[in-house]
Structure formats: structure tokens, C-alpha cells
Amino acid sequence: MxxxxxxxxxxxxxxxxxxxxxxxxxxxxxxxxxxxxxxxxxxxxxxxxxxxxxxxxxxxxxxxxxxxxxxxxGAKPAEPEPVDYNTTKPVEDYRHIYRNPDGTEAYYKRRRKWADGHKVFGFAYVNAEGRTVYTKPEGCNNLYNLDLLQKHEHKRLYIVEGEKCADAMTQHGLLATTSNTGAQKAIKLSSTDKALLESYAERIVIPDNDEKGTDYAAAWQGAKVMDITKLWPECPPKGDIADYFAASGTAEAIEAYEWPVVLSLDREFFEGCDRFSLIDEALLEAIAALTEPSKRQQVLSMARFRAGELCCKREFESCWKAYLQQQAAKGIRSDNLTKFPQQLFALRCGNWSTSANGVYRSVQVGTEFKNEYASPIPIMPTELLVNVEDETEKIRLAYFKNGGWQSVVVPRSVLANKNKIILLADNGVEVNSDNAGLLVKYLAEVIAMNPDILPRVKSIDHMGWSDAGFVPYTDEVKLDCEEQYKSLVQAVSSKGTLEEWAAYVAPLRQNLYMRLILAASFASVLVERVSALPFVLHLWGGTGSGKTVAMMVAASVWGNPGMGKLVRTMNMTVNSMMSTASILRNLPFFGDELQTIKSRFENYDTLIMRVTEGLDRGRMTNATFQRQKSWLNSFVFTGEEPCTKSQSGGGVKNRVIEVECDQQIISNGNAVVNFITQHFGCAGRAFIEALEGKNLAADYNEIMRLVLEVTDTTEKQAMAMALMLQADAIASKAIFGTPGDVLSPEDIVGFVKSKAEVDVSERAFNLIVDVIGANADKFDTEFHDFAGYAYWGRRRNDGVIMINKTVLEEELEKKGFDYAALKKKWAEAGHLLKTKQGKFFGLYTLNHVRANYVALYIKG
Structure with a gap:
């Protein structure tokens, strides 16, 4: 055994x-x-x-x-018998005399300490009647050793924590003072205190090696701070200057303390800096040592200007933030670290116990101790994500379950609220109404205690262009929206090789329709770079032409083209569509079978205007405006009918390139789908890399000029088509290796609308001409009376039609047009003849009845 x-x-x-x-x-x-x-x-x-x-x-x-x-x-060591501090003798008992500047005693502070670490402080003074009063005198001075400060026998004044430390300093020949209030963020001083304190030009604070020491040092404005851990590298947590002397420290070492190099941080200094000196620790220390906020900001601005000139601004900002985090962590001392199985790193966890059995702490209930569990499983923050656009923060929360670590990205507001954190139960986090409050407390404490350990990374809540590059093709910034849009984010991935994909797709590009939809896909990422507007490419026609497969090929440029991945059915709410577009941001939106949402709209005009505006509606939550969702990309739709109608507004017509598929786009659809579902996502990264160093805006403007020269179209139609032509040219060279094979403006003349097709007034006039022609029997001539049932007006031999104003307005309204909005443009175009008085209609007697008529001129 x-x-x-x-x-x-x-x-x-x-x-x-x-x-x-x-x-x-x-x-x-x-x-x-x-x-x-x-x-x-x-x-x-x-x-x-x-x-x-x-x-x-x-x-x-x-x-x-x-x-x-x-x-x-729950087994715990038995508690020792409680100490009766009234009968048990303390191991330390000091009386520290606080004196007036003339050396007379003002009051004393008594400090007693017992073997178990218990301390008791008290004040007392003798009043005018000779009676001892156990408190501080009203309006008393608060600094220790005022009589020594008054003599000015030293040029340098040290400020320490506690009278014991001040006595240790003076015993070693160094002038020191302290406050009777202990380590506080705000020190209350009398006018005498302030006058004597400010009489010393050189004031040095030596705080204790703990978090309160950091607060204490910050309370003494204008004083330099001596880092006791640099003076005494072996300094234990909570160690002080008295401990330093007890460990054989010397006054000479204190006086010889090496301060950070004092730099002349002016314009001349920074103009002489190179990239390496800008991130030197001595410079960072010198900037941090500036106590005047305006001066520090001025110096930081000069450093950033120089870093921008040297193209290393990002590196400077990273080093500066890391230095600040390191300094912030110096006041945090915790020997207790997380001890989870297979943890990525250990974090300070204060008084929390951590193990494979979860997170708990021991609390006293009456005379007994019990364990309070924040979590029955290992759980810890592993990343702090800071959004580069709005500076909001999220936490990557890791939890150990089913034999491995899993993670979820959560807004800080969720982790700070015991009612909201329960929602993480859906992700597998073991949280309920009983432990939610404790879990919130544990996570808040761990995050606050580890500014130097917990990785702080830049994040963004959408894909596409950012200051750090194109997401997700850059390592400089991470996506923080993967939990809410997991399927969409994961779809932007790659499989297979670029060479295989390009070789297979190249023959498909011989079809003009396929080439256009591919060009629209590539063009999506150019919209923001050339300051263009979102646009729609709509392929429509009967079933069996291969529209959906063509869309899937275009989607395979960027990622998984499967249905529900990058290609989405249009059977979704408008809000869902806007949210998806905002996450894609610069990547194309692929929507199949537009007609599936036809029942929700009288027409598609509202939908098209919303998606091409690039900005969702503003919303409020709890009386606070939410950040508006936005996007700058292309939308590729398919359907069985056009998405614009004859009565559609000019803004709608302008924003859509409509392509009627009157021929087969792809014949072997199954084979194409089988290939692209195994080869996708490589072309997108290569296309983004190919944009590096190109003067995209200048090229785009030149192509747009050529489109306007060759076609009788509008600027917005030319804009969309110029984007597609530019993208096609870049893809031909970078992806398919055929730089000479490019689409020209002449190739796309038939796919852009003429100015007349876009112009609302022209379309409305042509439509009303058709209506008049279809109702010719309701008009008489100048030489024949009209005996019909309905009377609309008169046809004159000079090409003028006199039409009843009310009839005209009603017929236009049926088609979605407004006469009041059209009359001026019709007059300018010569379609409407004004009266001699300059009015758009006149009072005439026709067919023996006097009424208001509009004179329209219709060329023969």
C-alpha cells in the first residue's frame, strides 16, 4: 500500500x-x-x-x-480565536507628534498594530484648559515635520506615506513630510501647509508599492514621483521606504536616483527624431512626466506630426498606449493569478479562486465561511476590442467547456449588467439569476486589474475599407461583429487556389452578361475609393437562363457563394437587408429572386432608393441616437421582371443598370455550381492587392468621361457603368492575366438608359401621348362637332391637343405622376404651350362647354 x-x-x-x-x-x-x-x-x-x-x-x-x-x-481552516484588542498588547505602538512651524506640539497621532496585522489610528491634543481631547484640533495643519520644513536646511523635500516612513527618512538625514490623512486621492492642506510646501522648488513623492500609493502620488501636483521599485528592485508588494531602510537601503542611493532623461521637447527636437527615437522609452517617459495637461497635449501633437511625416504614426501610438498601460499596472499588485487548465495566459484575479472547477471566493457568513461561485466553469476575458471608429469597447470572453476553450465577443455594457449578462447562457456560458451578479463583479475586477496583460486590439464592426486596410484581409484590425453575423462573416473566406478559379471562370466571361455581373462584383470595392455612390445591377428574365448561377459565380470572387452565405434570398425584411449591407460595407450585396418581396411593395422604387442612399434610417434607444448604419457598395439582384417601371422616379432609374437576359448566360449550371462551391474567395484578396498604388480616382474620372462621350446617358448611369468598366480592366490584368481584353464604352451602350429614359418629364409626356392616342375617340376637331359620350378636348391641325385639365391630372396620377411637378419642364421642352398671360392652362369654350384646358404640342 x-x-x-x-x-x-x-x-x-x-x-x-x-x-x-x-x-x-x-x-x-x-x-x-x-x-x-x-x-x-x-x-x-x-x-x-x-x-x-x-x-x-x-x-x-x-x-x-x-x-x-x-x-x-467547502472545507476551510478553522478561524483563529478572535483577538481582544482592548486586552492584547500591540506589537507596535507609536506616538507621532505633529508640531507647529515654531516647534510647539499641536497634536499627536497614535498608531497601534497587532500581530494579526490589525491597526488602529487615533488623534489627541491638549486644549487650553489642560484637558486631553481625543481628536484633531479644529482647523489644524495636516503636514508632518512642519518645524523642520520651516528651517529650510535642505533644498529638497521628500513626501512619503506615513509618519513611520517620514521618521525613517529624517533619521537618515533626508527631509521628509507626510499627510495625517493617509494615502488618499485628495489631500486637504491648510494655508500654512501649502505655503511651506510650495517654498520647496524640488518636491519628490516616494509612494508605497501598492495601488493606494499610485493615488497618493497623483495627489501632490507639481512633485516628481520616485518609483520605489526602480530604487529597490526587490521591493515586495505594499513595501515602503521604511522597509527599504530596514533592508539596508541607503540615503545616498535615494539622492543618486537616476531620473528619466530630461529632454527639450520642442519643435527642433522632434524635427531631428528618426523612427527609432520616437519610440524610445526615454522619450515616452519624458512625455509622461509632463504634469501640465496642455503642455503634454502640445508635445504629443508634435510627436504625432513627426510620426506622420516618417510614416510610423501607427507604431508610435501603439508604443505610447502600451507605455501608459504598463504605468497604470504598476500600482496593481496581486500575487493571485488565474489557474485555469490550458489558459492562454494568467490574469491577476484579486481575491477570487480559480481552477478547473470554476471561479469562486470565500465569504464569511456569521461565524462560518462559505464559497460564492461566480461561475462553475473556467471563464476569463482574453481580449479587449476597441472600435476604431466610435471607440466603443467589447470583450472577447473565453470559457472552458466540453474539454476546450470557446469564446464570444460581448459589448462591455452586457458584462456590466447582471440582467443582460444572462443572455450569454444562449452561447453556453454557465450563468443564471443566482450567479449573474457575482460573474459581473469578477469580470469587472479582472479587466480593471490587468491593463498591461489583457491584449488591447483595434476592432471594427463591418468589413471593407478601414484606416488599417481592407477587412478581413488585414491583421491590423479585427472584426467585432462575428457573433451577430456569424454566417455572413464566415462566408468571406477562401477555398482552393486563385489559379484554379481564374482558369475555370475565364471562359465564362466570354458571355457579356456574365462579364457585367462579375464587373459589378469587383466594382463594389471601388465605390468608396473613387467617391462614387452605391448602385444596383439587376439581371432579369425568364427562368432557366442561368441568372442565379451567374450571381453565384460573381459572389465566389469574395467568398462562399452558397445560398444563405454570400448569396441571400430576397425573402427578408428591409431592416435585415440594411443590416446586412452595413456589415458588408464595401463588399457587394447579392440578392436572388427580387420578385419574392413584390407583395410588400407597390413597386421597388422605395427599396432601390434606400439601398442606393448608402445610409439607413436614424434610430433612437433610451433617448439616445444610435450610430447610423452605412455602406458604399454595389447591389446585384436577379428577378423575373424589371425592377423599375415607366412611372419610376428619375432618381430610381438613374441608380439601376438593368440587364434583360434574353439569352442563356450559363448552360452547364450544375457543373459550375459544383466548382465554385469548392473554389472561392481567392480572387477578392488578389483584387484588393492589385489596387495598391493605383490612381483609382483619376482613372475612374477618365473612364466616366469616355462613357458620357459615347452614350447619351446621365452622369449617375455613367458613374455606375464607369465603375464596372474600371473593375473589369483591373480584373483582366490582375486576376485573369489578359490586360488587353477589356470592356469598352461602346460595348455597354445598350445597357445604360438615355437621358430621355431617365428624365421623368419626358417619360411622363411620352406616356400621356400614348394615353391620348388610345382615347382618340374622346377628342373632336376644329371643324366637326363632338357627339360622343365622354369629351376630353380637341385636336388641332397644327399638332396641338387641347386636353381638359382635370382629365390630364387624373390620367397622370393613375400612372404615378404629378401634373404640377411636370408643367414647367414640359413648357421648357416645348411640349406645353402657355397662354398669352403666361399661364399653363386657359379657359376655353369647346363643344359648347366652357372649361379649363391645357395645350399640348405633339409633333407629327
Missing amino acids: KRSLSKSELHLDDIRPFLTGVKTKPGGHVTATCPLCGKADHLHIDEKGGTLLVYCQKCNAPGADILREFRRL
Whole structure:
């Protein structure tokens, strides 16, 4: 039988409440059921010389594992007998005299400390009647050693924490003072205190090595701060200057302390900096040492200007932030680190216990201790994501479950609210109404305690262009929206090789329709770079022409073209469509079968205007404006009918390139789909790389000029087509290796609308001419009376039609037009003849009836 022995602070009485099947044998030997294997009578326990010996004959588990299990069950060392501080003598008892500047005693501070670390502070003074009053005098001075400060025998004044430290300094020949209020962020000083303090030009604070010490140092404005860990590298947590002297430290070392190099941080200095000197620690220390906020900001601005000139601004900002985080962490001291299995790194966790069994802390309830669980499974923050556009923060939360670490990206507001954090249960986080508050507290403390360890990364909530490059093709910035839009984000990926994809797709580009839809896909990422507007390419026609497969080929440029991946059915809400577009941002939106949402709209005009505006509606939440969603990309739709109608507004007509598929685009659809679902996403990255160094805006403007010269179209139609021609030319060279094979403006003349087709007034006039022609029997002539049922007006021999104004307005309204909005343009174009008084209609007697008529001129 092999014994497993373990020394522990636990004793038999501590684990006895957690034992089952207990049997006590002669000599105090105890047997019980093993808490690990559950075998009765096989756990053997002895306590000898204060050491607990435990072993199991069945599972042979190490004693440390058995005791760890008892601790998990709640076993704790017995609390020592409470100390009666009124009868027990303290191990330290000091009276520190606070004197007036003339050396007379003002009051004293009594400091007592017991063996268990308990401290008691008190003040007392003798009043005018000679009676001792146990408090500070009203309006008293607060600085220690005022009488020594008054003498000015030293040029340098040290400010330390506590009278014990001040006494240690003066005993070693150094002038020191402290405040009677202890380590606080705000120190209250009398006018006498301030006058004597400010009489010393050189003031140096030596704070304790703890978090309160950082606050204390910040309270003394205008004083330099000496880092005790640089003076004394072996300084323990909470160590102070008195401990330094007790460890054989010397006053000479304090006086010889090496301060950061004082630099003349002016314009001349920064003009002489190179990239390496800008990130030198000495410079960062010098900037951080500037206590005047305006001066520090001025110096930082000069450093950033120089970094911009040297093309290293990003590196400078990263080093500056890292330095600030390192400085912030100096005041945080915690020997307790997370001890999770397979953790990426260890984090300070304060008074929380962490293990494979989760996160908990021990709290006292009455005379007993119990464990409060924040989480029954390992959980920790592993990344702080800061959005580069709005500076909002999210946390990547990792949790250990089913044998491995999983993660979820969560807004800080969710982790800070015990009602919201429960939503993470849907992701597998073990949180409920009982432990939600504790989990919020644990995560908040761990995040605050690890500014130097917890990775801080730049993030963004959309794909496409950013200051750090094109997302997701850059490592400079991470996406922080992957949880809400997981399927869409994951679809922008790659499979196969670019060479295989290009070789297979190149023959398909011989079809002009296929080439146009591919060009629209590539053109999407050019929209923002050339300051253009979003546009729509709509392929329409009967079933079986291969429109959907062609769209999937175009989607395979950027990622997985499967339905529900990058290609989406249009059977979605408008809000869902806008959200998807905002996440894609610069990548194309692919929507199949536009007619599936026809029942929701009288026409598609509203939808087209919304998607091509590039900006979603503003919304408010809790009286606060949400950041508006935006996008700058192309939209590729397919359908069985045109998406614009004759009555569509000019803005709608302008923003859509409509292509009627009157021939087969792809004949072997199944084979093409099988290929592109195994080869996708490589062309997109190569296309983005090919844009590097190109003067895209100048090329785009030249192509647009040529389109306008060759076609009788509008600027917005030319804009969309110029983007497609430019993208096609870049793709021909960079992706397909055929730089001479490019689309020309002459190739696309038939796919852009003429100015007349786009112009609302022209389309409305042509339509009303057709209406008049279809109702010719309702008009008479100048030489014949009209005896019909309905009377609209008169046809004159000079090409003028006199039409009843009310009839004209009604017929236009039926077609979605407004006469009031058209009359001026008709008059300017010569379609409407004004009266001699300059009016757009006149009062005439026709067919023996006097009424208002409009004179329209229709060329023969």
C-alpha cells in the first residue's frame, strides 16, 4: 500500500463535516468514503504533529488532490480565536507628534498594530484648559515635520506615506513630510501647509508599492514621483521606504536616483527624431512626466506630426498606449493569478479562486465561511476590442467547456449588467439569476486589474475599407461583429487556389452578361475609393437562363457563394437587408429572386432608393441616437421582371443598370455550381492587392468621361457603368492575366438608359401621348362637332391637343405622376404651350362647354 501524504493548513476537524461513512479507530485513525472515487472505508486519515495525512487504498489519488476536493466542497481552516484588542498588547505602538512651524506640539497621532496585522489610528491634543481631547484640533495643519520644513536646511523635500516612513527618512538625514490623512486621492492642506510646501522648488513623492500609493502620488501636483521599485528592485508588494531602510537601503542611493532623461521637447527636437527615437522609452517617459495637461497635449501633437511625416504614426501610438498601460499596472499588485487548465495566459484575479472547477471566493457568513461561485466553469476575458471608429469597447470572453476553450465577443455594457449578462447562457456560458451578479463583479475586477496583460486590439464592426486596410484581409484590425453575423462573416473566406478559379471562370466571361455581373462584383470595392455612390445591377428574365448561377459565380470572387452565405434570398425584411449591407460595407450585396418581396411593395422604387442612399434610417434607444448604419457598395439582384417601371422616379432609374437576359448566360449550371462551391474567395484578396498604388480616382474620372462621350446617358448611369468598366480592366490584368481584353464604352451602350429614359418629364409626356392616342375617340376637331359620350378636348391641325385639365391630372396620377411637378419642364421642352398671360392652362369654350384646358404640342 502506497501512502500519499500531504502537508496542509487543513486539519481533521476542518474536513470532518464533509466526511461520510466515518469510522474512528484506536489511536485516532479515521476511515471514510473517498470523495474522489466514492469507495467506502478506503479513505484513511491521520493527523500527526499538525500535519494531515490522507490516502485512498482504492484510487491511490495523491493527498493533495483529495484535500483539494475537500476545499472545493467547502472545507476551510478553522478561524483563529478572535483577538481582544482592548486586552492584547500591540506589537507596535507609536506616538507621532505633529508640531507647529515654531516647534510647539499641536497634536499627536497614535498608531497601534497587532500581530494579526490589525491597526488602529487615533488623534489627541491638549486644549487650553489642560484637558486631553481625543481628536484633531479644529482647523489644524495636516503636514508632518512642519518645524523642520520651516528651517529650510535642505533644498529638497521628500513626501512619503506615513509618519513611520517620514521618521525613517529624517533619521537618515533626508527631509521628509507626510499627510495625517493617509494615502488618499485628495489631500486637504491648510494655508500654512501649502505655503511651506510650495517654498520647496524640488518636491519628490516616494509612494508605497501598492495601488493606494499610485493615488497618493497623483495627489501632490507639481512633485516628481520616485518609483520605489526602480530604487529597490526587490521591493515586495505594499513595501515602503521604511522597509527599504530596514533592508539596508541607503540615503545616498535615494539622492543618486537616476531620473528619466530630461529632454527639450520642442519643435527642433522632434524635427531631428528618426523612427527609432520616437519610440524610445526615454522619450515616452519624458512625455509622461509632463504634469501640465496642455503642455503634454502640445508635445504629443508634435510627436504625432513627426510620426506622420516618417510614416510610423501607427507604431508610435501603439508604443505610447502600451507605455501608459504598463504605468497604470504598476500600482496593481496581486500575487493571485488565474489557474485555469490550458489558459492562454494568467490574469491577476484579486481575491477570487480559480481552477478547473470554476471561479469562486470565500465569504464569511456569521461565524462560518462559505464559497460564492461566480461561475462553475473556467471563464476569463482574453481580449479587449476597441472600435476604431466610435471607440466603443467589447470583450472577447473565453470559457472552458466540453474539454476546450470557446469564446464570444460581448459589448462591455452586457458584462456590466447582471440582467443582460444572462443572455450569454444562449452561447453556453454557465450563468443564471443566482450567479449573474457575482460573474459581473469578477469580470469587472479582472479587466480593471490587468491593463498591461489583457491584449488591447483595434476592432471594427463591418468589413471593407478601414484606416488599417481592407477587412478581413488585414491583421491590423479585427472584426467585432462575428457573433451577430456569424454566417455572413464566415462566408468571406477562401477555398482552393486563385489559379484554379481564374482558369475555370475565364471562359465564362466570354458571355457579356456574365462579364457585367462579375464587373459589378469587383466594382463594389471601388465605390468608396473613387467617391462614387452605391448602385444596383439587376439581371432579369425568364427562368432557366442561368441568372442565379451567374450571381453565384460573381459572389465566389469574395467568398462562399452558397445560398444563405454570400448569396441571400430576397425573402427578408428591409431592416435585415440594411443590416446586412452595413456589415458588408464595401463588399457587394447579392440578392436572388427580387420578385419574392413584390407583395410588400407597390413597386421597388422605395427599396432601390434606400439601398442606393448608402445610409439607413436614424434610430433612437433610451433617448439616445444610435450610430447610423452605412455602406458604399454595389447591389446585384436577379428577378423575373424589371425592377423599375415607366412611372419610376428619375432618381430610381438613374441608380439601376438593368440587364434583360434574353439569352442563356450559363448552360452547364450544375457543373459550375459544383466548382465554385469548392473554389472561392481567392480572387477578392488578389483584387484588393492589385489596387495598391493605383490612381483609382483619376482613372475612374477618365473612364466616366469616355462613357458620357459615347452614350447619351446621365452622369449617375455613367458613374455606375464607369465603375464596372474600371473593375473589369483591373480584373483582366490582375486576376485573369489578359490586360488587353477589356470592356469598352461602346460595348455597354445598350445597357445604360438615355437621358430621355431617365428624365421623368419626358417619360411622363411620352406616356400621356400614348394615353391620348388610345382615347382618340374622346377628342373632336376644329371643324366637326363632338357627339360622343365622354369629351376630353380637341385636336388641332397644327399638332396641338387641347386636353381638359382635370382629365390630364387624373390620367397622370393613375400612372404615378404629378401634373404640377411636370408643367414647367414640359413648357421648357416645348411640349406645353402657355397662354398669352403666361399661364399653363386657359379657359376655353369647346363643344359648347366652357372649361379649363391645357395645350399640348405633339409633333407629327
